[in-house]
Amino acid sequence: MQGYGRCFKLFLAFSLLLLQYAQGGEVDHSQRDTNVTGRCIERERQALLAFKRGLVDESDFLSSWGSEAEKQDCCRWVGVYCSNQTGHVLQLDLSPKVIVEVIQGKLISPKLIELHHLQHLALSSIDFNGIQFPYFIGSLTNLRYLDLSLTYFGGKFPSQVGNLTNLEYLDLSANRFTNVENLHWLPLLSSLRYLDLSFTNLSNVFNWPETVNKLPELTNLTLYGCDLPSPILSTLSYINSSKSLASVDLSFNRLNNSSIFVWLSNYNTSLVYLDLSGNLLAGSIPDVFGNMSSLALLDLSHNQLEGGDPHSFARLCSLQYLDLSRNNLSGQLSKFVQILFSTCAQNSLEMLDIRYNQLRGGIPESIGLLSQLQYIDFSMNSLEGVISETHLSKLSKLQSLDLSSNSLVFDIHADWIPPFQLHSIYLGSCKMGPDFPKWLKTQKKFSYLDISDAGISNNLPSWFWSLCRNVIFMNLTSNQIRGTFANLTFEFSHFPELHLSSNKLEGPIPSVLSKVSYLDLSYNKLSGSISFLCSSAAIGLSFLDLSNNNVSGQVPNCLTHLENLVILDLSYNVLSGKIPTTIGSVFRIQTLKLRSNRFVGQLPSSLKNCTNYEDDATFIWKGGMQTYKSTLGLMKRIDLSSNKLTGEIPSEITHLVGLVSLNLSRNQLTGQITPKIGNLQLLDSLDLSRNHIDGRIPTSLARIDRLGVLDLSYNNLSGKVPVGTQLQGFDPSVYVGNLQLCGPPLKKMCVDEVERGPSEQTDFINQEDKDGLITLGFYISMGLGFAAGFWGVCGTLIFSRSWRYTYLKFLNGLNDWLFVRIALLKRQLKDA
Structure with missing residues (x-):
């Protein structure tokens, strides 16, 4: 829903911009005249070529720029626009809307100032990697349009742009300027209509509202993420604006008191777009909004607003978009809706987002009176009650519905035909079972569907999959849905994300499911092989969880094309045979879980080719299932436990230096623990229990200071537990079942400790490095x-x-001698 909101806001802002230009605010975009026979002015052509030499154009997108005879006319170069009358360059536009390839910047040639007639300069998204802003741009005094957004210039903020007194459009957002101490240069731009300084640090500019007020033509103001402080009331006394400000985006700053509303009240009649999201605004929703009669979009999300009776909204007759999500709003939702539908807003409101609040009660049937609604998001509240056809029967324009994570019950007749076609359906945790909701059969256009934990317990209807061809995201988890994937022959048009875990689905996995990006079928009753992974369509697969099913057979030796696979979980099935060596060809894999199967043979040494492993660590330790979360926040693990693997642990596994969790427990592994185990310096948990591993515990294990979980129990290990704060700090149970192990923390003392007696049992000598002479x-x-x-x-x-x-x-003699020597030395140093 947040994505829709952002798109809607951008659309409104763009519409305002077009309106502004239609009124004469934009520079004259001279169209390229293909019939121009004259060449551009030589001085300006050389300036452009010098500018090109400061760019890195690996895609050769500026190939039309050159010195060859056929390229002499710079007015025909891509991104260059000239006057039809004089031949002077008027525009240089290398922004993404013109240049679709990536261009890097090394420097900007000072010769650019030779373009004396330049009115439009747009270099947006060319990465200049922190180089100093070219101050000579302040000499291009004919500029009306300047867009240097996302160019990543650094250094001191370029106040020289104050010399560009003809500017109507200025965008310097997303650069790397140092702190700005003031905006004294800004009022010099008296013709400015559009200003965007987003991501510029303005934390010390407390008088920014006064400065903005001195721009009489300004209609669009965007100061997103500028660390803006709340205005000081004394700075608001100077009000001399033309009341023209129509679009204001002050989102994600430090505005935290009512002074911002005092300033905004000066633009009551002009404001159309207002975004104050992501600030520290607290208290009740202020009444000032009630006077903003032209307001079409209001975003107050991600604040700390309270209450639930926004009476000021009753007078907003033009309001189309309202976002109050992620606040502390409480009270009855019915009162909130009552305010909206009892006023003229019911004829204009298109988007209503109140998710992540504390609203209670049921959704009133009067919600249907908001007939223009296209997007509804009431998710993550404390709503309860019944949803019937009456709530939805008049919402013919509805495109997105999100009521998830509430305690709502759908009571809709099986034959009901909705008046809308939804694009997004999010009804997770809303009870609508036990039958599969038949009204979904009428929805032909959805791309996002979430009916998880909905209490559905009957068969998956045959018509359902025919609706999913264009699905992007689908979540049916935590139901009791039965049925099979039989007769699925269509192909997905995208690589969707499918969550189907915790149901009662049966039968084999169809090849059609190979064309997904994320597939979770865990905790079902699926059977058959996993040969669908051999399909070339599986190249887009990044996440696969088939754990806790009845999948059988061998893991096919065809995994080399799974180049995007990151997580693979096949645990708790009946897979058999050897682990294929091609597992080492899945270079991007981060989590590998094959526990509790029937694998045999040795661990493939090809695992060393894999990158690190990301997930939670779940393993059996001390007789129970344990879940361990890394303090790093990034889990990298291998879990091959509870199989029938044989042979030694390959030393190549120590090449995975980013490994955080390794679980090879409950197998038939033999041999010794590789002495290179200490290379795994990020290891948080190691479980090698219940194997047939022998020999000594490597001393390098004691050097892994991050090790928080260890289980070496029930093997054939012998000798002394290496001395180290880590290994002596574990519970003795991690070593139990190794009858020949001795030394702390075990009670069994080693032979040399018995000979020395209790008073000499502290041993600081490495067992493997012990000198025979001592x-x-x-x-x-x-x-x-x-x-x-x-x-x-x-x-x-x-x-x-x-x-x-x-x-x-x-x-005494030695003391006297030293005293004399020191005195002589001090005198020599003083004379020198």
């Missing part, structure tokens, strides 16, 4: 040597007076 005899000899040396020197000084006097005399 024995018990070594420690005894070191102790005797220390005693002999100590008493040989100190004992003599204690018991012999003459020796003690001699030693103290020596120390």
